[in-house]
Amino acid sequence: MGGISETCSVCGTGFEVQFRYQMEEKDGGFSFFCSQKCLEKSHLGGQDGAALATCDACAKRFPPDLVSQVLYVAGRRHYACSLGCRTQLVREAKGARLGDIAAAAAAPAEGATPTGGEAPLAGGASRAATEAAEPAPPAARASAHGEATGPAAPAVAQVASAARPAELKGQGAVAVPLSPAGGAKRPAQPPQRPAGVPRCLAVFNHKGGTGKTTTAVSVAAGLAARDKRVLLVDTDAQGNVSVSLGAGAERSLYHVLVMGLRVADATKTVRPNLDLLPSNETLAAAELYLAGRQNRDRVLSDRLSAAAAEYDYVVLDCSPSLSLMNQNALVFADSVLVPVACDYLSLVGVRQVIKTVKNVNALLHHPVQIWGVLPTFYDGRAKIAREAVSTMKQHFGERCLAPIRQAIKVKEAPAQGQTIFEYASGTPAADDYLAVVDRIIESRERGTAGSEAGAARDGTAWSVDRVDAGTERPGAAAAGA
Structure with a gap:
């Protein structure tokens, strides 16, 4: 099928890259996976070979053993130790400000109980509403090529914004606007060339x-x-x-x-x-x-x-x-x-x-x-x-x-x-x-x-x-x- 010939980053097997999940940008380069099994092993491998990963929202170390704890933002893999951290990463990808997220998390809305109630997020949307807008868990989702991802495969979120800078991990008090998600707002187009001038x-x-x-x-x-x-x-x-x-x-x-x-x-x-x-x-x-x-x-x-x-x-x-x-x-x-x-x-x-x-x-x-x-x-x-x-x-x-x-x-x-x-x-x-x-x-x-x-x-x-x-x-x- 004309794929790229590469070596699996997990098992070292030579293979041809045919599907998007087999090629992943990581640490300024690319990792390659010959199968879903090797991709899952890379998820469980965490960092430095340990069976732990670092949450990209709160910097906590945890074992990623749930599908929902692995998500993709702007084509890069991210980890979320909890549903709240996952929601935060998704909202950041959709253009929310870090300061708004921190304020919503620190100050419960009027009328909400400190323990049992659910604090609304910035902009008046509840956490439940935000989760409803988030893509469904991909446990039985099929890829664009017709290949099922399987229950243990990662969630491939089609989000086209940049990931949060590493130096801001765990610091929710800094209000840094991020670019919007793929369909939330069309990016500004570059200046058009004069009509009738072919380039x-x-x-x-x-x-x-x-x-x-x-x-x-x-x-x-x-x-x-x-x-x-x-x-x-x-x-x-x-x-x-x-x-x-x-x-x-x-x-x-x-x-x-x-x-x-x-x-x-x-x-x-x-x-x-x-x-x-x-x-x-x-x-x-x-x-x-x-x-x-x-x-x-x-x-x-x-x-x-x-x-x-x-x-x-x-x-x-x-x-x-x-x-x-x-x-x-x-x-x-x-x-x-x-x-x-x-x-x-x-x-x-x-x-x-x-x-x-x-x-x-x-x-x-x-x-x-x-x-x-x-x-x-x-x-x-x-x-x-x-x-x-x-x-x-x-x-x-x-x-x-x-x-x-x-x-x-x-x-x-x-x-x-x-x-x-x-x-x-x-x-x-x-x-x-x-x-x-x-x-x-x-x-x-x-x-x-x-x-x-x-x-x-x-x-x-x-x-x-x-x-x-x-x-x-x-x-x-x-x-x-």
Whole structure:
């Protein structure tokens, strides 16, 4: 399945990491567990081999023999000696202040008895209410991959905030605000890049067979040949980008999304200035992981944003589907390049792409825009190809790029593990893709100035009705019907 080959930190057995619970960040590094049994042994081992652990709330030493005494916050293991300490850790992860927690614990609310009553917590919520909001005990919970965790497995709490600093353990009097939990409050987004200036470019079309992978590989390779640092991300579980470049990789986008692996540890330099973050069939399991996340449309952006800052361009090859992975790709991207085969059905399919981009703008509040529509498989001898390009130019104006001429060399290049520039440099198709590359660089260097800025000022709202009007019949607009 393409897992990471590691050695179990408990028993020393070599194995392939397949599930999230098998990889755990600890003490600035990672621990690996070949099975649930070894994971449980690591829980009982405590520190320094003793059968005791230290409570992360009150610093008490205790034997962790209950499932509820082990929980995960921000992907790191934590121990709680009691239900009260567990509640405190969960509340801290959801953004409560340590001073509020200490005040609530030290001063019972008015009307509560010192012994029998239950003091409300900060904000007026009772401890019972807080426990009700906490994730249920995972005694019989199944993992995202369909594997049951078992009664002795740890509770994997999906909390995306940072753990409390070690120096504050046991000191509840210091009021330090912590970042909110994963779904409690969406984190502030970094400043958006100007619309129409491609830097993170998603190559996307719902319809298959339009040349998306060939376009993504050719654009990325062309940018790299122009001395631009490029990260090519394959978000399609078919993994055709790796095949097209003749590159194999042990780690993939799955390990970055699901297992929290650093992007730098999963990328592979496949050409000068060109790094590849590959995918394979394991990416299908990532859809289950994304579906269980509260900010599920922004997981890819959260994982890649820091690493992407090291590159001049990021190119994402998207799958031909209405998938959650494609939502993540569009939320991460600032521009969309839509390859459209020169036939009527592909032209009709552009309408769905435009509607999807509009939904990302309106519903997900991310200003991604269609940067260009690229006619592919163009044969000037075919009437339908000429009419398709004419229709696209009429309805998209300058956003319709010069077509990519059809050539058998384009289909032969992936079989050799080469780009079109390596396999058939100087051919019409190679020149056409270089023209697209030059236009991407030019449009970014000049920003939103020029004629494209006027077309971009109102987003994509203009496109849907105009394309609908132009696809009533094959060639209707081009023929003047």
